[in-house]
Amino acid sequence: MVSESLKHRIADFLKKYPPFSFLEEDELVRLSALARVQFRKAGEVIFHQGEQPEDVFYVINQGHIHLTIEEENETGLVESLDEGDLLGIAALLARRLYLFTAKAEEDCILYLLPWEPFKKIIYTHPRILRFFSSGFSAGMHLYHKRNIGTGLENHDRAAFSAHDEILKIHVAKRVVQCRPDMLVSEAAKIMTEHRVGSILVLDDRQYPLGIITDSDMRKKVATGLFPISSRTDEIMSSPVITASPELTAADAIVLMMRHNIKHVAITEDGTSESAVRGMVSEHDVLVLHGNNPAVLVKEIEQATDLTPLPRIRDRAEQLLRDYLQQNVSIQFIAGTLTEINDELIDRAIDLSIQKLKEMGLQSPDDRFCWLSLGSEGRKEQLLRTDQDNAIVYADPPPGREEEYERYYLALGREVNNVLISCGFQECPSDIMARNPMWCKPVSAWKEYFGRWIRVPDDKAVMHTTIFFDLRPAYGDSSLADELRNCIITYKKKDPAFLLFLAKNAISNPPPLNFFRNFIVEKSGAHEDRFDLKARCMMPLADAARLLTISHERLNSVSTVERYRTLIELEPDxxxxxxxxxxxxxxxxxxxxxxxxxxxxSGRYINPQELDKIDRQTLRNTFSTIEEIQRIVRVRFQLDLLR
Structure with missing residues (x-):
């Protein structure tokens, strides 16, 4: 038992990390009182692959631990763990031997927590149960497929949990069923005909009485315990675990883990006292996990060539469809798609650098940064619309300018081509890293920014609306910081520049005309279409950019983040x-x-195709654009400049 002061120190540490952060303070203190503190020297093994786990698991307080796996006489690194990470709990959950060897890479302090008391906590706290079951289930899928760890001990667990908690699972409506007095031989024929691994036993009201699985057939019939002429109600497993039609993936995982089953019956009211409406299997959950954002990110990371990347990005688009259909928060969706897009860019750059090296092109300097611009820079690119990107690299030594430019242009071309193959469109204005105009050393970029601010003509202002939304996606982010800082420096020298940005921010009038009809395009390919981007999104994005630049706060990049920053700065x-x-x-x-x-691209919408609710929803937001533009007009005294 630890001392009074130590248990509180342990609790204060644990509450910073999930799943302990989900516990009430008194419960966390009680758990911390049962902890033991252990010091491990660098190079010391905490446990070996294949060992039987003790009745404890570990939380890393200080230090760094590597998990390795030995396969076919080769040792591979599975995961690197550090402060706050859990160690050894997957083996306890699965009741199996350790899959990995855990070795301290530096001196470590570990908290050892007893498994049995914590297991009770897991099963009495739904949020904690979901936390573990989501990662655990996904990891078991990975373990069976590739014979590596459960995935519980990695940093993707929160993404798994969030995805599972919000997505409803597809429920198979066609239920393979039989009556309780049917012979087992007949039930087996039905299972074979339908190519399924289970059959529900239902009564006359379609209420579930039991379930027969392939496992029941093997263990009870094939072994001779029951003859093939037995009735189904003699060999069925009962009661059937049931759930309501609102079942989410996380709920399914929890039920399957808690009851050690692979099938859940969906009934009208979620109980066995109502009619069956469908069935969910472990396979259904694994299929859904295939479009889990953490799975997609991990598959991108593990891609050894470019071949799988387009396919993975297609699955990300299906994920977007699923999220939209289930009314998931748009900010969650944007964050998820940004993570996937960023990982795709990272892998595309890594593989392109490798390709250039094989072609005999060596990087002249590691100090470069891939810049995401426009909507991707603002973390708002949900669809695979135009690419807007650039490269900034360190100023080359005298005499090596052409060498630097040649290499980084080649890199830009390779990466742009990869993104095109993944479905992202080419920018019509060629604002892409392959363009010599937008692949420059940092000094040239500073000259661009200074010129646009000093001489803010229409083209310069247009460039600022794209390039001032820069976000470092790969490489040395300090180069991006230099560019942001120079925006502030030049803005201070030429504050009149803000007036031109302000004029641009109010250049699109409110989206309704005098008769409260949507303002639509008068001619061209999009005649009679409503321009959602120009009429609605750009006015708000332009205003947010302008106002945050005026406050010299450039760390917020998305439009929503910028307005949240403005709420802090302007509470009125x-x-x-x-x-x-x-x-x-x-x-x-x-x-x-x-x-x-x-x-x-979703930019142009036919107002006639909107239903009444959608039309009204849009109309109700237009007054917000008017209010934001009024703030801009008043603050920058634009009415006096007419």
Missing amino acids: HRSIYEEAIRAYGIYMQFRATYGLRNND
Whole structure:
């Protein structure tokens, strides 16, 4: 038993990390009182692959631990763990031997927590149960497929949990069933005909009485315990575990783990006292896990060539469809797609660098940064629309300018081509890293930024709306910081530049005309279409960029993040900025939904295709644009400049 002061120190540490952060303080203190503290020297093995686990698991307080696996006389690194990570709990959950060897890479302090008391906590706290079961289930799938760890001890667990908790699982409506007095031989024939591994036993009311699986057939019939002429109710497993039609993937995982089963019957009210409406199997859960964002990210990371990347990005688009259909928060969706896109860019660059090396092109300097611009820079690119990207690299030594430019242009071309193969469109204005204009040393970029701010003509202002939304996606982010800092420096020298940005921010009038009809395009390919991007999204995005630059706060990059920053800086305008956040989320959702529906960018919408609710939803947000533009007009005294 630890001392009074030590148990509180342990509790204070644990509460910073999930799943302990989900516990009430008194419960966490009680658990901490049962902990033991252990010191392990660098190089010391905590446990070996194939060992029987003790009745404890570990939490890393200080230090760094490597998990390795030995296969076919080769040792491979599975995971690196550090402060706050859990160690050894997957083996306890699965009741099996350790799959890995855990070795201290530096001196470590570990907290050892007893398994039995914590197991009781898991099963009495749904959120903690979901935390473990999501990662555990996904890891077991990976373990069976590739014979490596459960995935519980990695940093993707929160993404698994969030994905599972919000997605409803597809329920098979066709239920293979039989009556309780049917012979086992007949039931076996039905299972064979339908190519299924289970059959539900239902009564006349379609209420579930039991279930027969392949396992029941093997253990009870094939072994001779029951003759093939037995009735189904003699060999069925009962009671059947049931759930309601609102079952999520996380709920399914929890039920399957808790009851050690592979099938859940879906009934009208979620109990066995109502009619069966469908069935969910372990396979259904694994299929859903295949589109889990953490799985997609991990598959991108593990890609050894470019071949699988387009396929993985296609699955990300299906994930987007699923999220939109189930009304998942648009900010969650944007964050998830940004993580996937960023990982795709990272892998594309790594593989392109490798390809260039094989072609005899060596990087002249590791100090470069891939910049995501425009909507991707703002973390708002849900659909695979135009690429906007660039490269900034360290200033080359005198005489080596052409060498640097040649290499980074080649890299830009390779990466742009990879992204095109993954479905991202080419930028019509060629604002892409392959363009010599947008692949420059940091000094040249600073000259660009300075010129645009000193001479803010229409083209310069257009460039600022794209390039000032820069976000480092790969490489040395300090180069991106230099560019952000120079924006502030040049803005201070030429504050009149903000007036030109302000004029641009109000250049699109409110989206309704005098008769409260949507303002549509008068001619061209999009005649009679409503331009959602220009009429709704750009006014809010442009205003947010302008106002945060005026406050010299450039760390916030997304439009929503910028308005949240403005709420902190200008609390008097809290309500209108909160409305701007809500409106922008609606526009993002509309654009993604209609883009997927029409297989385009989602920018142009036919107002006649909107139902009454959608039309009214959009109309209700337009006053927010007017209010934001009024703030811009007043603050920058634009009415006096007419």
